[in-house]
Amino acid sequence: MRKLVAGNWKMNGLTADGVALARDLAARAKATPPACEVLLCPPAPLLAPLANAIAGSGIVLGGQDCHTEAKGAHTGDIGAPMLKDAGCAYVIVGHSERRHDHKETDALVRAKASAAVAAGLCAIVCIGETAAERSGGRTEAVVVRQLQASLPLRLGPAQLVVAYEPVWAIGTGRTPTPPEVAAVHARIRAALRDLVAEPAGIRILYGGSVKPANARELMTVADVDGALIGGASLVADEFWAIAQACG
Numbered sequence: 001m002r003k004l005v006a007g008n009w010k011m012n013g014l015t016a017d018g019v020a021l022a023r024d025l026a027a028r029a030k031a032t033p034p035a036c037e038v039l040l041c042p043p044a045p046l047l048a049p050l051a052n053a054i055a056g057s058g059i060v061l062g063g064q065d066c067h068t069e070a071k072g073a074h075t076g077d078i079g080a081p082m083l084k085d086a087g088c089a090y091v092i093v094g095h096s097e098r099r100h101d102h103k104e105t106d107a108l109v110r111a112k113a114s115a116a117v118a119a120g121l122c123a124i125v126c127i128g129e130t131a132a133e134r135s136g137g138r139t140e141a142v143v144v145r146q147l148q149a150s151l152p153l154r155l156g157p158a159q160l161v162v163a164y165e166p167v168w169a170i171g172t173g174r175t176p177t178p179p180e181v182a183a184v185h186a187r188i189r190a191a192l193r194d195l196v197a198e199p200a201g202i203r204i205l206y207g208g209s210v211k212p213a214n215a216r217e218l219m220t221v222a223d224v225d226g227a228l229i230g231g232a233s234l235v236a237d238e239f240w241a242i243a244q245a246c247g
Contacts (some may be wrong), residue, residue, distance in 0.1 A: 001203060003035070003225050004036060004203050004205060005037070005226050005239075006038075006090070006163075006229065007039065008207075008230050008233060009040070009043060009064075010064070010097070012043070013042055013043060013046055015046060015049055018049065019046075019049050021234070022042075022050045022053035022059075023053045025054070025057075025059060025236055025239065026053060026057035027057075028236075029057040029059050030056070030058075033058060034246065035246045036246035037226075038059045038243050039059070039061070039090055040054065040059060040060075040061055041064050041090070041091075042064075043064065044063065044064070047088065051087035061087050061088050061089060061090075062088050062090030062121075062124070063083040063086075063088050064091070064092050064095070065078070065098060065112070066078060066083055066112055066115055066121075067079050068111040068115050069115065070115065070119065079115075083116075083119070083121060084120050084121055090124055090161070091122075091123060092126065092163075092228075093124065094106075094112070094127065095165070096126060100167075106145075106146055109149075110149065110150050110152055113150065113155075114152045117160075122158060122159055123155075124205070125147075125162055126228070127142075127146040127162065127163070127164060127188075128143065128146075128167050129142040129143060129167060130167045130168060131167070134168060140183075140187045143187065143188060148195065151196070153195060153196075154195075156196065156197045156201070157198055157201035157202055157203070161202070161203045161204075162188060162192070162203070163206075163207050164188060164205065164206055164207070165208045165228060166184075169208030169209050170207070170209070171231060174208075175208060175209045175210070178220075181218065182221045185206070185221065186222065186223055188204055203226055204223055204225050205225060205226045206218055206221070206224050207227060207228030210227045210242060211238060211242070212242055212245070215227065215245035216245040219246055226246065229242060
């Protein structure tokens with residue numbers, strides 16, 4: 001399957017800088033198309049200008065979150081059909097920062113993923129353990145529980161991507177060893193057999209302090225089908241080097 005490298009810009013970027021970064025990446029993609037699929041997930045106000053900046057480059061656009069309802073009296077939220085209308089093909093749901101900052105539950109993440117799929121988007125469902133859960137030997141139990149409770153049943157590869165992001169590795173510079181990543185991804189793949197329509201075709205991304213120095217090694221790990229990138233996605237040279245590591 002074709003790997004996916006997704007840049008999660010989080011709450012970063014004003015229009016001028018965001019468009020400049022997107023245009024830089026679009027020019028690189030046009031000049032040398034990467035072996036992987038490249039996805040940018042900027043803050044919602046930048047979706048429309050980025051859609052124009054990356055047009056014709058092969059880079060795709062995604063949202064960082066969506067509401068469970070398509071529309072209605074939900075001040076400050078964004079519906080999945082709005083993301084689709086803005087040019088998005090993907091949306092991230094259940095990121096650990098949403099689970100922590102906004103107290104999002106597995107049930108809410110499942111409802112958001114269902115809303116995304118209903119709107120014609122591919123849901124990137126994030127799972128991952130905390131430092132305490134890892135030190136307590138509960139990593140695999142936690143990610144399987146999150147999978148079982150967060151995924152709408154019987155989705156296919158066009159509707160679902162799973163992103164494993166150990167919470168303790170996000171933005172810390174700490175990364176699990178390749179064997180540790182391989183073990184968790186293998187357990188996720190096994191759990192998917194009971195949850196989705198085509199488990200072998202579902203892409204499982206690794207996220208958490210991925211950078212050019214470790215990207216190629218991580219991309220060669222079994223069942224790692226790409227990466228969800230945070231800070232490095234805000235620097236064109238770093239993000240592009242990670243995308244090239246898929247080759």
